[in-house]
Amino acid sequence: MSLGLEQLTPCFQGILPSMFFTCSRDGTPNAAFLSHVDYVDATHVALSFQFFNKSRRNIAENPYALVRVIDPDNNQGWALRLKFERSETSGPIFDRMFLRIEAIASYAGLKGIFKLKAADIYLVESVEQVSEEPGRQERWSTSGRRQPDAVFTMKALQELSARMTAADSLDQLLQSILSGIKEYFGFSHSMILLAGEKPNTLVTIASRGYPQGGAGAEVQFGEGIIGMVAEARQPIRISGLVRGMLYAYAAKKRAEERGWRPQEEVRLPGLENPASQLGVPLVVRGELVGVLCIESETPYRFHEEDKNTIALLGASLAIAIQNMQLKEAGDEPAAAGASAPAKSASGKKRQIAYYPREEVVMLDGDYLIRSLPARILWKLLQTHKREGRAEFTNRELRLDKSLGLPDFKDNLETRLLLLRRRLDEKAGDVRIVPIGRGRFALELGCAIELIEKS
Amino acid sequence: MLDKSLTEFLEHRVAIHIGTRDDAMRPNGCRVTGVRVEDQGRHLVAYLPKAATPAVLDDLRSNGQAALSFARPTDDRAVQVKGEFISVRDADASEEAFVLDQWRSLIGELDAIGLAALTSTNTWLMWPCVAVKIRVTAIFSQTPGPEAGAVLS
Numbered sequence: 001m002s003l004g005l006e007q008l009t010p011c012f013q014g015i016l017p018s019m020f021f022t023c024s025r026d027g028t029p030n031a032a033f034l035s036h037v038d039y040v041d042a043t044h045v046a047l048s049f050q051f052f053n054k055s056r057r058n059i060a061e062n063p064y065a066l067v068r069v070i071d072p073d074n075n076q077g078w079a080l081r082l083k084f085e086r087s088e089t090s091g092p093i094f095d096r097m098f099l100r101i102e103a104i105a106s107y108a109g110l111k112g113i114f115k116l117k118a119a120d121i122y123l124v125e126s127v128e129q130v131s132e133e134p135g136r137q138e139r140w141s142t143s144g145r146r147q148p149d150a151v152f153t154m155k156a157l158q159e160l161s162a163r164m165t166a167a168d169s170l171d172q173l174l175q176s177i178l179s180g181i182k183e184y185f186g187f188s189h190s191m192i193l194l195a196g197e198k199p200n201t202l203v204t205i206a207s208r209g210y211p212q213g214g215a216g217a218e219v220q221f222g223e224g225i226i227g228m229v230a231e232a233r234q235p236i237r238i239s240g241l242v243r244g245m246l247y248a249y250a251a252k253k254r255a256e257e258r259g260w261r262p263q264e265e266v267r268l269p270g271l272e273n274p275a276s277q278l279g280v281p282l283v284v285r286g287e288l289v290g291v292l293c294i295e296s297e298t299p300y301r302f303h304e305e306d307k308n309t310i311a312l313l314g315a316s317l318a319i320a321i322q323n324m325q326l327k328e329a330g331d332e333p334a335a336a337g338a339s340a341p342a343k344s345a346s347g348k349k350r351q352i353a354y355y356p357r358e359e360v361v362m363l364d365g366d367y368l369i370r371s372l373p374a375r376i377l378w379k380l381l382q383t384h385k386r387e388g389r390a391e392f393t394n395r396e397l398r399l400d401k402s403l404g405l406p407d408f409k410d411n412l413e414t415r416l417l418l419l420r421r422r423l424d425e426k427a428g429d430v431r432i433v434p435i436g437r438g439r440f441a442l443e444l445g446c447a448i449e450l451i452e453k454s
Numbered sequence: 455m456l457d458k459s460l461t462e463f464l465e466h467r468v469a470i471h472i473g474t475r476d477d478a479m480r481p482n483g484c485r486v487t488g489v490r491v492e493d494q495g496r497h498l499v500a501y502l503p504k505a506a507t508p509a510v511l512d513d514l515r516s517n518g519q520a521a522l523s524f525a526r527p528t529d530d531r532a533v534q535v536k537g538e539f540i541s542v543r544d545a546d547a548s549e550e551a552f553v554l555d556q557w558r559s560l561i562g563e564l565d566a567i568g569l570a571a572l573t574s575t576n577t578w579l580m581w582p583c584v585a586v587k588i589r590v591t592a593i594f595s596q597t598p599g600p601e602a603g604a605v606l607s
Contacts, residue, residue, distance in 0.1 A: 027517065029474050033469075033596075130507075
């Protein structure tokens, strides 16, 4: 039996709230808002079970329900007559709903309390148009529904691939990916995070479309959509983030009134109010290389088809990034030739302080960078002060035991890129400039005072 | 009984639905354009679009059981009112402005959270209405969270 539920997939994005009607065994009706109705297959939907509420108790007594959803494309209301079949606490349907809810809970500082208990699977017995909620007619002509925007066309994928192939450094590769995503697919806000130095962390290495680049911003696994993507190694698409957050905050407020203390909120590393987010894991042979996150201020910007296509794209990006990391790590340094950049006579003086215990570098009293990139920067500045040298090679850093690089997969080139980005964003006149394969220069546009804090 | 504070909440900026059930215990429901609280909160009049499914009125006439859900989109505060059907009549022209003002206040709420597509291209048939008088029997909090379902009155 085909009910045409596939035609209603936009109704299942969580953009507009759904209404759920049930009835207890003694005949008392109940009407409640639902945060999300998920499409399962042509004859089934899944409802999230997060709290033991009256609707859930009614369903245990009487399996029949009515759910009303609204199509965000044309405002047509639909009434689905349902019969409860089963609850699932594992499997792909549960996992998909779980990840979405966990990502929202993480933003709201609600992990643990705002949690999916089960995905309740209902048979859809009938689908009817809601008579008082007719939609715009232009979307309901003979063609039925509009097709998702064909942004991930073969041509666009080929063009992005060609641009990526032309890149000869990790920096160029990451920039070509993000610029290609904007140019060929039309997504203006995106970022790539790569595996961090500490276990189970990601660090922002490249971004596009944000006033502040955010290089160096860290995300723990499990935090927000990016952390959840990393933890689960599954793509996550959220179309109705605003609605989801409001629902979560309402639950949070009630929980706080009962004395529950919230966790610290995770600051969104991107748009202040994203309405749609898409996170894609970049995985090669089971290893998480990083996460690509695309955001939009438009609700329902990403369709299910987008998620599937960009997940495939993610696999290609992951291989390209990892290959570039391995290539750069194995590169022999180019022969020295360029002269050391001249020191500018701007007259300006800046103070750079290093805190060895915390492994943090501060610039004029403000946080600049920490961990391995901080140790590298301090090493470069000290060498420059002691020897007057401004040119360095990746190899000499790799061989320098005082930097404490891991013996295997040290990701030095990625850390250097992060350091470069961070200096470009925060320092301006203290820069690291590539001057050839495996070789770079420290460029100082001002006088520097170095202070090591105990 | 609906006190002044609850009355204020129910009559402004909320999305309203009414749930009923038939004699086979199958649920029905439809949207409500607005409500008016009467008799010091003992009764309310729910304005149901005439375009809505006749099943809801059939259920009310048959068994009288009703559940009205009120939810404010900007903070998801929600209340459920259980009640029993008393009567139904056509809403008259003098009630139109009061009812549609409520509807417009809901549209303003939806606009505030960026659901402009719904509000700028509204094609829904929220008037004319029938006026369904309901005796209030119980009131519950329905705001999402662990306290959902707590008795308010």
